[in-house]
Amino acid sequence: MEVRPALARYVLSHYAFNGLGAAVGVVSLGLLAWWAFDFGTATSIGSGAIAISFADTPSPARHKLREMGVALGVMCIAALSVGLALDSPVALGLTLLALSFFISMLTAYGRKALPISFAGFFTIVLTIGVGGGTPAEVVRHTLLMFAGALAYGGYALVVARLLALRTKQQALAECLGEFSGYLRCKAELFDTETGLDAAYDALIVQQAKLTDQLQVARDFVFREVRDDRAARLAAVLLAALDLSEYSIASQTDYDRLRRDHEGSDLLMFMRDLVRKAAADIDELAWALLNDIAPRRGVNYRAERLAIAHELRRLAEDEGLEGHDSLDIARAGYRRVLGVVEQTEALRRLVERPGSLADLPESLNLRPFLSRAGWGLRVLTAQFKLESPVLRHAIRTTLAMAAGYLIAQNLHYASHGQWILLTIAVIMRANYSMTIKRRNDRVVGTLIGCLLTGLLLHYLPEPEVIVAAIFVALAAAHAFTTVNYRFTSVAASVLGLLQLHLLDPGQHSLVVERVVDTLIGALLAHVFSFVLPSWTSESMPRQAQALVRAMRGYAEQALALAPTAGAYGLARRRMQESIAAYATALRGMLVEPDRRRRPVMPLNNLLAAHYVLASQLAATRVLLREQGAAVDPVFAGRMLERALAAVDGLLAQAEAFAAGKSDAPADIARPAVAGWLVAGADASSDGSAPPDGAARAEGATRFDGPARPDGETGFDGVARSDPPPLTPEAEALVERLQAVIDMARRVTVRACQLGAHCAEPVAVAAGAAA
Secondary structure: OOOOOHHHHHHOOHHHHHHHHHHHHHHHHHHHHHHHOOHHHHHHHHHHHHHHHOOOOOOOHHHHHHHHHHHHHHHHHHHHHHHHHOOOHHHHHHHHHHHHHHHHHHHHHOHHHHHHHHHHHHHHHHHHHHOOOOHHHHHHHHHHHHHHHHHHHHHHHHHHHHOHHHHHHHHHHHHHHHHHHHHHHHHHHHOOOOOHHHHHHHHHHHHHHHHHHHHHHHHHHOOOOOOHHHHHHHHHHHHHHHHHHHHHHOOOOHHHHHHHOOOOHHHHHHHHHHHHHHHHHHHHHHHHHHOOOOOOOOOOHHHHHHHHHHHHHHHHOOOOOOOHHHHHHHHHHHHHHHHHHHHHHHHHHHHOOOOHHHOOOOOOOHHHOOOOOOOHHHHHOOOOOOOHHHHHHHHHHHHHHHHHHHHHOOOOHHHOHHHHHHHHHHOOOOHHHHHHHHHHHHHHHHHHHHHHHHHHHHOOOHHHHHHHHHHHHHHHHHOOOOOHHHHHHHHHHHHHHHHHHHOOOOOOHHHHHHHHHHHHHHHHHHHOOOOOOOHHHHHHHHHHHHHHHHHHHHHHHOOOOOOHHHHHHHHHHHHHHHHHHHHHHHHHOOOOHHHOOOHHHHHHHHHHHHHHHHHHHHHHHHHHHHHHHOOHHHHHHHHHHHHHHHHHHHHHHHHHHOOOOOOOOOOOOOOHHHHHHHHHHHHHOOOOOOOHHHHHHHHHOOOOOOOOOOOOOOOOOOOOOOOOOOHHHHHHHHHHHHHHHHHHHHHHHHHHHHHHHOOOHHHHHHHHO
16 A cells, blocks of 8 residues: 655644644734734734744643743743843843743753743844833833734634644544554564664664654543544544554564574565555554545455465474474464454544444543643752753853853844854753754754745745745744754744845845854854763663663553553553653764763663563463453462562662662573462462562572472472463463563663663773774
8 A cells, every 4th residue: 555755744744734823823913913003013913923833832722821821921021121131231141141041941841841942032032133122112012022922822722722623633643654654664573684683773763753652642632532523533542552562562582583484485474464554554544634534444365365374384394383483483473463453443443433432431541641730849859950951051051141242242243143042942951952953953054044045036026035934934833843954944044034024135144144053053062061961871760760660561561450541551651761761872872972871781771671561562462362261360370470570570670770789690590481380379279479578589589489390389388280281371371481581681681781880981981892
């Protein structure tokens, strides 16, 4: 099936719709104010609308109201204080420092505060550009900005309400689009011509993107589910989350599959089967994005028949019946088949109308939504020197001070505030993010200046310029949270064309813009080394959080009957921790060589966690498929014993990652299968498995696991041989064996990482080199 171009998807996304809505709102409000008042009044009103529009990011209406309310307050403070200080360079400098520090501290509230922070800095720069006046004129200008911002805010909230269902569709479609990309990466794991490490790296990167998009979809789709149409979208997203679990569960034994069946048709057909599932989901995403019925589903019959034939050939012609390689191939096919079946179930939900009755009455979607807290305690907690937020605020303030001094001494000081704006948009909480923003800003500005120069040379007509301003404004908003380089291009075109309309006689605007951007970028780079926040220094904390989230997920995954809400939240935290760790690891690679920690142990820990998550998800899928085929009492006791082992191992891993435990000479591998069965048999005589503190101790010291020979149980009590296991019980024991083995590998990787983290960063980096 056809895979739609990324540009076509983006044009129909809620990001593009938000950008278009912002451009319509700002331009319409400005033209209306110009028609009703004079040009100066319209400029002030339009300035307020433009500034607050930067805080109008794609978010639910309730979040949007809070965020734009905070932005409105920050803007008014900035406009009034800067306007009153414009007559005195010293007073303006001190005001600029205070505002820079305050606005930078807002990043304590997370990603949602970044557009608000930019709106504040933009207001500062805009007010400096407008120029000073009497106190009465400054107050009037601030009130007019307030009125323009308030009017735009009302418009944005009305649009958000009117497009609420459409935005849900778009967010869900974009989520499915990322999931399709995830399955395409997964298919490469079956291709032996692609290195396994490279395939896993690409899969983990795509998993991080999918995790972010899943939360965006949750925040829209799981909110205000009050009618059948909203319920249909919620049911589709819940099915997509189940499909995600099946996909993760299928990511086991790839190394054995590739080693045992390298170059075989079996792996090729499995790859094609997963690719077809990706294409099927891509079609569903396209249908939701366009609000149309999906085309006919993918036919998987050819690949399924071919795989069945290959498995039969391996069993009969090559005599592999009973061999591990054939059993692993069959298990791998069953898991891939589970993904296909879940994809088909997802298609059925998209195709039918849907109803509130599709959702369980007891289902509580509220815990899955992001929280939008703006309490002062979050801000005050950052006033300590080790806080990355405080360090960022100090760096930004010093950089803005240097930029202000340079701007005051430029021969074209009328637009020197562009230096300040460049510094504001580049400076970020850590070095790697600052470098990325610096590169995007410089490249985007150069491209924007080139496009503006070509436009003014070949198409200088006012109508064309006004149309270009509208397109640039829409593009600048649409790409703000997706690709800042595109936003930088659009913002440069927008700013230069606006100034050209105000004063067509200025012929050096493009050159000035380039020079100011380079100066601002250089200052931002230099000051990024002042009280720096290195991502490498946060990696031990990231590793500890990763292990802690995996412990929480294991506790739910190894429960016989976890509640849907508790399990879903634990799975979400685990996926988010993997995504955060992977993002931090990529950020560390941008930092100077002398600051980096050795990459191999960090990457090994991430890979081990990813496989452990796959094993735990496979356990849940197995339990779901087995149903009552396994005695629930027996299964429950085996799960308790497995959880005891896994929790104890991960407790050790957490301590190693935090550097709180000495590395042992070896972490022994237990004879887990016999220990599990004997342990379950012992529990049937009344001995309880260890829990609490004893559980961790009993799980990590495998000094004497019970022998399955009938002599001694886990508790040392003599008893007869346990009864033979059913095939379903054997499958569960084997799965739990794999889970505990992988938990041990996580512990080993954490131990290796802890040994590296105990060294000074520069020494460790040198050793790695």
